Amino acid sequence: MTGRLHHRGLCKHCAADTVLTELLTGPDGNIPAELQPLLTTLMAGEPRQLLEWLGKRGRRPGNPTTAELLRGLATGECAISHDALDARSSKQIEHLRSVLVYAGVLPPRHECVAALQRWITAKLDTISSKDDQLVLRSFITWHCLLDCGTAWIRALRRHRKSTVCAIASAP
Structure with missing residues (x-):
């Protein structure tokens, strides 16, 4: 040896x-x-x-x-x-x-979108009116997060290999 x-x-x-x-x-x-x-x-x-x-x-x-x-x-x-x-x-x-x-142990996800979702949930929990929470949650889900998620899926399909390799080499 x-x-x-x-x-x-x-x-x-x-x-x-x-x-x-x-x-x-x-x-x-x-x-x-x-x-x-x-x-x-x-x-x-x-x-x-x-x-x-x-x-x-x-x-x-x-x-x-x-x-x-x-x-x-x-x-x-x-x-x-x-x-x-x-x-x-x-x-x-x-x-x-x-x-x-x-x-391949975990499915890929957009980490920025996931962090944004956690932040949004925490912020919405501070709003006392359930009606206001519902309106804001609907807007955020259907306009903000859906747009972010759709863009990420398109990018992932186009650049799957390079995206996954870039994620894996992050510090």
Whole structure:
């Protein structure tokens, strides 16, 4: 074996495979079927960068490492869905989301539109009149969000590959 040894005396590729397999293994001793594409996608990349990424922790105190986030997905502590990731928002989670989308684990979505929807919901909840909420929600849904979503779908169809690759390479 040539080159530098890493985790448990293994080469970087074997170390990355071992660490990632351990993280993605669920309580039943198997990697959940929905996470298999993630394993394949991550192992296709540079192992040294993967090992560094797995050890990264968010800048805010209490933010989990990427490894802890993956472990949560594998054990079911965090559901494999956009909604579950939205509830735990951070830069690390946004990058993990883009990797999950790239791997085909999560369906693609327009993140700006999703953020706008969350913001709109929070703002509408501050309006006391239910009638005003209904009027505003209808206008926003049928005029603003529909236009944004339709434009995104057209762009995704035209540039699917480049769009997904750009999302996956985001920091």
